[in-house]
Amino acid sequence: MLNIIARLFAFGLMAVLGATETTGLGFGEVDLIFPRNGTFEPTTLMPIVFGIQNPAAVNRTYPTLNYGLWSSDLPPSNRTHWTDLAVEKLPDSDSPVSFLLDGIANDLNTENEWDFVWRLRWTNCSKPADGTTFDNELGFVEEPDFAWRAYSLGKSIKFTTKSGGARVNLTSLTTADKCDDMQAFAFNVTETMKAPSGSLKGRKCAVLQTPTPAPFPCKASVAPSAASSISSTLTSRECTAPTPVISCPAKKGGAxxxxxxxxxxxxxxxxxxxxxxxxxxxxx
The missing domain is CATH 1.20.5 (Single alpha-helices involved in coiled-coils or other helix-helix interfaces)
Incomplete structure (x- = not known):
């Protein structure tokens, strides 16, 4: 059983005041780059990687993202440990594609079958006259000229770790012949409006297109330089642990x-x- 300690994270967002933006922020998307369905070589430090397309648009939906990873033979009643992606891992909102990262240390270095579940929660603001509909109400604020809804949906995959399986290569997994295998949630922010009340009071929130647009996960490709940067980041994080499970360079400060x-x-x-x-x- 993986003992992943749940941490409270959310995408941290600036409270920006102002009138409705009529141009909108356009298409945004959250893509699961890895794990992926398939069989992979057991790895001491397994990456968890999400691609964020157009973070400026996605951020206006005030999303939270978390995941669970368990051995497939673990009873559902024991699948209670979720990990939320941390505020300090927020992508740069000026980048067309950014990556949210996490690493699983010393758990997926054995042969096994695994279930990976991830869940995205987001908000949609609207004016009643704009025709926006709400089909998954989990919480809401509604006034004569403003409505706010929260949504939450999850996806899941299975994958296997086995000797002789494919090595995790983020670049090859996002090439044209494999990128369509990625799971994704897509949005089209047609405009933003300032929330007059509720937990988002004073903040600009997204008005989303209905119905939801089809995702384009192939736009979240991982170039070799980005893959190298992701690997270095995860290695650096693991090397800050009291007892890292990988070989780490000598600390410069100590030397x-x-x-x-x-x-x-x-x-x-x-x-x-x-x-x-x-x-x-x-x-x-």
Whole structure:
């Protein structure tokens, strides 16, 4: 059983005041890049990677994203540990595609079959006159000229870790012949409006197109340079753990401190010799 400690995360968003933006922010999407259906080589540090297309648009839906990962033979009643993606992992909202990352250390380095479940929650604001409909009401604020709804949907996959399976290669998994396998949620932000009340009061929230547009996960491709950056980021995070499960480079701060301590010891020894020499006494 994977013991993934749940952490409270959400996409942190700025409270931007102002009138309705009539141009909108356009198409945005959340894509599950990995894990993916298939058989993969057991890995000591397994990546969890989501692609965020047009983060500026997705952010206006005030989303939260979490996932669960369990051995397939674990009883459903024990599948209670969820992980929320952290605020500090928020993508840069100026980038056309950014990535939310997490790493599973020392759990998927054995042969097994796994269930991966992820859940996205988002909001939709509207004016009654614009014809927006709500088909999955989980919470709402409604006034004569404003309505706010919260939605939550989940998706799931199965994958296998087995010796001889494919190595995780984010670039090859997002090539033209494989990118359509990605699960995704898509949005089209036609405009934003300032919420007059509720938990979003004073913030601009998305008015979404209905019906929901079809996703285009192939736009969330991972270039080799991005794959290298993702690997480096996950390695760096794991190396901050008290007992990392991977080989980590020596800490520069520790090396510098050790060098300084060595120099201080030599300086102190030299000073002692100088003082003892001046008194005509040197003890060996």
């Amino acid at each position: 510098a401190t050790n060098a300084m301590n060595s120099q201080m010891r030599w300086w102190a020894a030299g000073l002692a010799l100088l003082l003892l020499s001046s008194s005509g006494q040197i003890y060996v």
